[in-house]
Amino acid sequence: MPLDSDVFRVPPGYNAPQQVHITQGDHDGKAVIVSWVTEDEPGSSAVLYWSENTKLKKKAQGKFLPISSTITPLYNTRYYYEVGLDHTRRTFWFTTPPAVGPNVPYTFGLIGDLGQSFDSNSTLTHYEQNPQKGQTVLFVERSVAYQPWIWTAGNHEIDFAPEIGEKKPFKPYTHRYHVPFQASNSTMPFWYSIKRASAYIIVLSSYSAYGIKHKSSVWLYTCMLIAEFICYKLPLHGRRIMRVIYEPWFVQYKVDVVFAGHVHAYERSERVSNIAYNVVNGICTPVKDQSAPHDGATAAYSAYREASSVTPFQCQEPDSCLL
Numbered sequence: 001m002p003l004d005s006d007v008f009r010v011p012p013g014y015n016a017p018q019q020v021h022i023t024q025g026d027h028d029g030k031a032v033i034v035s036w037v038t039e040d041e042p043g044s045s046a047v048l049y050w051s052e053n054t055k056l057k058k059k060a061q062g063k064f065l066p067i068s069s070t071i072t073p074l075y076n077t078r079y080y081y082e083v084g085l086d087h088t089r090r091t092f093w094f095t096t097p098p099a100v101g102p103n104v105p106y107t108f109g110l111i112g113d114l115g116q117s118f119d120s121n122s123t124l125t126h127y128e129q130n131p132q133k134g135q136t137v138l139f140v141e142r143s144v145a146y147q148p149w150i151w152t153a154g155n156h157e158i159d160f161a162p163e164i165g166e167k168k169p170f171k172p173y174t175h176r177y178h179v180p181f182q183a184s185n186s187t188m189p190f191w192y193s194i195k196r197a198s199a200y201i202i203v204l205s206s207y208s209a210y211g212i213k214h215k216s217s218v219w220l221y222t223c224m225l226i227a228e229f230i231c232y233k234l235p236l237h238g239r240r241i242m243r244v245i246y247e248p249w250f251v252q253y254k255v256d257v258v259f260a261g262h263v264h265a266y267e268r269s270e271r272v273s274n275i276a277y278n279v280v281n282g283i284c285t286p287v288k289d290q291s292a293p294h295d296g297a298t299a300a301y302s303a304y305r306e307a308s309s310v311t312p313f314q315c316q317e318p319d320s321c322l323l
Contacts, residue, residue, distance in 0.1 A: 007121055007142070013088030015040040019176075020083060021144035022094060023151060025070045027183040029097045029196050032148065034060075035068040035178055036083055047071055049081040052093075068178050075099045092145045097197050106197035112261035113156065151177050152203045153190050154261060170208070179203075186219050193223050206242045220246065240279065248275045251289065267305040 011018055017036040025031030034047050045062035047069040062069025073079045076098045082091045098104045109127055114120045124143065157173035159166060174189055181192035190205035202223055204210075210217060250258065251273050272286035286301055 015043050016088035017084040020141050023149040031072045033070050033178050044086040052078045100195045104197040153205045268303045269301050270303050272301050
């Protein structure tokens with residue numbers, strides 16, 4: 001889409017906050033991280049917030065570059081929040097999740113590799129028009145200022161360009177998209193876990209360091225041991241080695257579903273596993289396994305597939321596309 005498209009419109013007013021987005025700010029869904037950028041000067045890093053049932057406003061002080069602040073609301077409540085307190089104020093709202101529990105219904109919407117094309121805009125519009133749209137989604141301000149991100153990094157976030165002096169991978173990503181990795185005792189923002197309603201979500205990135213003896217594996221194994229409810233995992237492409245290392249754990253600890261991105265299509269597999277495969281032995285055919293989580297698979301093992309790589313994604317099975 002051209003840069004003068006309405007979806008890229010900069011909000012009016014001096015130093016108006018833009019690119020406002022929120023994410024879960026702790027492990028149990030009792031905090032929200034609010035982030036934004038300003039164009040003219042750093043501006044205030046404070047956030048005013050209040051519930052819809054009170055006029056009492058609280059203030060959370062954040063940090064700069066980009067501006068980020070963590071607020072601590074109650075469960076299952078609509079909150080309003082205000083940023084840009086020193087110049088042009090902007091107000092948004094969000095609804096907090098229900099308290100964590102094993103039988104709490106909750107809906108998630110998932111989007112990956114969304115891009116900035118006309119098809120990207122159509123995909124997001126389709127999501128927004130779905131009456132059963134998820135309570136959590138990834139994209140731009142018109143959505144993520146009101147619904148929290150649960151974010152994972154992939155190949156589009158590496159931004160490694162030593163020819164122009166950018167020698168630190170994921171630098172823009174880690175500066176712009178804050179995640180509560182320390183709340184789950186992780187040492188990297190690419191690997192973290194959160195609880196949200198009845199879901200225990202484990203976020204991994206196959207583009208960051210990992211291995212059998214790597215600290216990321218020790219952290220993941222501990223996560224699996226303490227997981228109490230439904231487990232999700234959101235990796236990205238390059239997962240063959242990752243799958244060899246971790247799939248036995250997913251089967252052993254009854255991970256319910258695995259989401260893997262990169263291929264621009266929707267696919268849902270049967271319950272299959274491939275824990276015999278070690279990359280070099282050639283035993284690469286998945287087998288039926290009722291203990292296995294769901295994952296993307298080749299066509300022979302697909303329960304449903306929709307190749308949407310060149311068209312706006314409009315899933316023909318809405319009940320299965322919104323998980």
